[in-house]
Amino acid sequence: MSSSHPVQQATPSSQPTPERIFELINAYQDSAALKAGTELDLFTAIGEGNQDPASIARRCKASERGIRILCDYLTIAGLLTKKDSRYGLAPDAAMFLDRRSPASMASLPGFLLLPALTNAFQDLATVVRKGRTVMSDAGTLGPEDPIWVEFARNMAPLMTFSAELIADLLKASERKKWKVLDIAASHGLFGITLARHNPNAEIVAVDWANVLQVAKENAAAAGIAGRYRTLPGSAFDVDYGAGYDVVLLTNFLHHFDMPTCETLLRKVYAALSPGGRAVALEFVPNEDRISPPIAAKFSMIMLGTTPSGDAYTHSQYQSMFRNAGFKSCALHSLPIPEQIVVAEK
């Protein structure tokens, strides 16, 4: 038995190759592998010290063949390390996918990859032909769509960091009397975090009634229930009241077309005190609309799941806020894929 030819590296070439196309064809397996990894709690298993396929398989109650192939795949994907057939957690996985980590978002892949959402991209050609979601008339925007209760329960861990960034940006702890309206409050963490930073803050949260149950639970757990009031219903229909210092619009405007956003922003403007601020947390691509990648790709999620939503650029937000009467609209970059738009009355 001899190996008559040594292994040769394919010579790098500037010729087109189908490799990138194959990667894209099979990219859906990346999503499946990450989802399977979190469902099997593979990242926690490895974080606990199980390193070889047999030990990991025992801990995850799975087959050794399956674990070995999944671990190799997740290593190639950058979430695991491998040395001498032993696996470890890459830093991102140790921080965000090991359930023992305080920053764990291990439930997120399972939620974001529910068929209720992924089915929106099952026949994307039809979506592109029609120019809108084919899920239903309203996409995910129907009254009390249960997906938003799931969202509120699953996305909260991810939002803690963003909420702290907003509290810092608004210098929440330096404010005296402070009246905050939290539109599309979801889990409520944005308003609740401002209330935790400022004992004088009063929060009014708007969302569907079923979703507000989650926000109220979180407000009670944070010990600020006495300063937390809810307004159930559509943000377009409920009466906000007036005299707000801050109106939070977190991950909300992207669901709608620009005229609809302007209609809402006029209502927000009316509810603010003079000098008050509207604060939007958003995916804001650069003007080229192809960078940075996560913010720019967010348009696709809006195409698949809404009738007319989009990821808007800073100039588009400037236009919308200006048309609604605001005097300034500034963009603040954050060390996360989203940015903050602050508009002043």
Add this chain to the structure above:
Amino acid sequence: MSSSHPVQQATPSSQPTPERIFELINAYQDSAALKAGTELDLFTAIGEGNQDPASIARRCKASERGIRILCDYLTIAGLLTKKDSRYGLAPDAAMFLDRRSPASMASLPGFLLLPALTNAFQDLATVVRKGRTVMSDAGTLGPEDPIWVEFARNMAPLMTFSAELIADLLKASERKKWKVLDIAASHGLFGITLARHNPNAEIVAVDWANVLQVAKENAAAAGIAGRYRTLPGSAFDVDYGAGYDVVLLTNFLHHFDMPTCETLLRKVYAALSPGGRAVALEFVPNEDRISPPIAAKFSMIMLGTTPSGDAYTHSQYQSMFRNAGFKSCALHSLPIPEQIVVAEK
């Protein structure tokens, strides 16, 4: 209206971020976008000179909103270029996705992303638990599974280049009398290409009867039907005959476990003349099993779609061929994701 804060770049940081995890969660949209692009014939439309969203939308009979978002997405994915709101084809897309290109494989994403295949990864956690496909007992390996007729019809364009590489490697045109057995012939292109290079070659093709219809059509179209014979049935069961100079095993061994491969290779060995060669086209990862990425990730496709297949390393092929009696087993690298294993009797 003023923009009081300039846009700041987020400072690069060595801290873990959830960005890679988000990319992986949403990776399934990469597959959906490529599939939609080919189904709408977007790449041909742009190749023909349609550059702005309105023109492309007219040509693809699609909405402008959908086309604009899809084109931005495919630009981020590296298949399109964008300048001043006008799109162009990146080199890989011009070569492989514009239907007017001789190397077009524009039908491939639609085929490889058929639900019949992608459903195998719908519940990957269960697959990993069981360590085998959950599609059915045999996965895609049941007798006359219609997927292989589709495979033969759709994958041929991609295989032309590999077939030429094999013909070169075997110096096909220099051979006198030449008897070639093409196991799992599929579209037949590997054997047919050898026959085109060598007018003395006789090809015997093995595959399911329904698949061999495609191979026979292709042999007739290539003008070599008179030197093309077929043996319908399972490669494990049919009588190959004897006296072969070459036995082709293209994209076949990876479907089975090592003992099953060895059983087949013993049969191949018996059918070869002394000095004859078995030639396998395969995804062969390095011994670390995590590089190069396309070959190493191929294990996952075998986990999802077969009871016990795998992407084998060179040392595993050496072990299998040696156990089957072969005297050498050499690996030849190609400028494609697959490599060629040549074993001599």
